[in-house]
Amino acid sequence: MAKAPDVSKLKRALMRSNTRLLLSAVLLFQFAACLLLALKTQPLDTQALLFAVAVPLTTYLFSTLITRLWPVDRAIIILTLLLCSIGIITLKAIAKSPTTPGTQAKYALLGLVAMGLGMGFIRLMRRPGKGLTLAMMVLCLLALMTPWVLGSWKDGARNWILLFGGRVSLQPSEFMKPVFLLVLASGMSNRPRFLRTLPTLAFAAACCGILLSQRDLGALLIYFLSTVAVFFVATSNGFLTLAGLGMGAGAGYLAYRALPYVQRRFAMWKDPWSDPENYGYQLVQALIAIGSGGLFGMGLGLGSPRDIPLYHSDFIFAALTEEFGLVFSVCLLILYVLIIMRGLIAAMNARTSFHSLAAFGVVAMLGLQTMLIVGGNTQLLPLTGVTLPLISSGGSSLVSTFFALGMLCGITSLNTEDEARDIEQIEIRQEAML
Numbered sequence: 001m002a003k004a005p006d007v008s009k010l011k012r013a014l015m016r017s018n019t020r021l022l023l024s025a026v027l028l029f030q031f032a033a034c035l036l037l038a039l040k041t042q043p044l045d046t047q048a049l050l051f052a053v054a055v056p057l058t059t060y061l062f063s064t065l066i067t068r069l070w071p072v073d074r075a076i077i078i079l080t081l082l083l084c085s086i087g088i089i090t091l092k093a094i095a096k097s098p099t100t101p102g103t104q105a106k107y108a109l110l111g112l113v114a115m116g117l118g119m120g121f122i123r124l125m126r127r128p129g130k131g132l133t134l135a136m137m138v139l140c141l142l143a144l145m146t147p148w149v150l151g152s153w154k155d156g157a158r159n160w161i162l163l164f165g166g167r168v169s170l171q172p173s174e175f176m177k178p179v180f181l182l183v184l185a186s187g188m189s190n191r192p193r194f195l196r197t198l199p200t201l202a203f204a205a206a207c208c209g210i211l212l213s214q215r216d217l218g219a220l221l222i223y224f225l226s227t228v229a230v231f232f233v234a235t236s237n238g239f240l241t242l243a244g245l246g247m248g249a250g251a252g253y254l255a256y257r258a259l260p261y262v263q264r265r266f267a268m269w270k271d272p273w274s275d276p277e278n279y280g281y282q283l284v285q286a287l288i289a290i291g292s293g294g295l296f297g298m299g300l301g302l303g304s305p306r307d308i309p310l311y312h313s314d315f316i317f318a319a320l321t322e323e324f325g326l327v328f329s330v331c332l333l334i335l336y337v338l339i340i341m342r343g344l345i346a347a348m349n350a351r352t353s354f355h356s357l358a359a360f361g362v363v364a365m366l367g368l369q370t371m372l373i374v375g376g377n378t379q380l381l382p383l384t385g386v387t388l389p390l391i392s393s394g395g396s397s398l399v400s401t402f403f404a405l406g407m408l409c410g411i412t413s414l415n416t417e418d419e420a421r422d423i424e425q426i427e428i429r430q431e432a433m434l
Helices: 007-014 020-039 046-069 074-094 099-124 130-145 177-187 194-213 217-235 238-258 260-270 281-293 316-324 326-349 353-377 395-433
Strands: 161-163 168-170
Touching: 020 046, 020 074, 046 074, 046 099, 074 099, 074 316, 074 326, 074 395, 099 395, 130 177, 130 194, 177 194, 177 217, 177 353, 177 395, 194 217, 217 238, 217 353, 238 260, 281 316, 316 326, 316 353, 326 353, 326 395, 353 395
Parallel strands: none
Antiparallel strands: 161 168
16 A cells, blocks of 8 residues: 655645745736726725625635645646636626626636536546446537537527526536546557547547537537547557548538538638628627737726627637737736646656546647637637637636646646655665665
């Protein structure tokens, strides 16, 4: 039975990444931004005033308590909470109703619970067996198919389900992202040969086929590209990876030829000004908002972000850029890059192939989703209808992302414990030699 790692060694390992200054800066930003929103109106905005106390307090307590419970990467925790708070602050500044930021804050609290569950779950799952992997496959496929029974067409897609008489709406493709990643990591761990990956690849293809039938193009791209990325890291097979990308490109071309709404999206991507009052209206307004913000923005709570359709979800990056400016938006993207870099370090330091692929899958999916929405808002890529992780309004995406990042943090805690155990064993051997 392995000896429990010494607490003092865990603390020394954690001290390599001192995050006190980062946490102080984040708490100051959260307090100042919420207080500014509270003082902008007469009388005082009580909801913003409540956020000025609750958001920094929650950030401090959660980041402190979690790191005392497990030796997780505290920087990932703090950066995650910072991005989430930016979303709440932005929604508070631009939303038409106080219900929107209030609901987002409630989902954020639920997301913190999901993050804790994700940490505990991945710590218990050193390597899922075939039975558990099969169960996750079935769960994911059934969940993705539920919109055909409980959903309806909305904005050209059928990817939402309505529960409790329509009072609660969920997006299964968002909730199943962590499960999808776990199946990929389990099926492709320990450098398997191509034939051994066929069941996992068939499962991924089935998921993509379901999403295509529901016209959920954003989720389809994320699932497909995540599969390709994990496959390449797991097998190092460049030829088959390129072949998979080629097949995906071919399927995309066929979809373009067969589906008129895909053709419209590409046409509006190439020239949104050709139809600025109809199909190109969203992108045109987003580009105007980004240009209006300039380098340093119109100011918190100023500008006209509500002119952008879906400003609170699909186009929140454009609305945020108008409020805070291009400099802040670039810094925002750097925050995502920092999380991805620390996630890649966790993947490289993981002791099991399963945990390594799971950590890589989380950051790959996070990066792909961020790239798709930012590219869509800035006309670098066609619009796909995905949300900006941790910032866009929406409970399904927020809770799912928190759970996935919780798994990543759980893997960092296992890495730290393994490293501390190694240090302890080295010290024991040195004492024995003396």
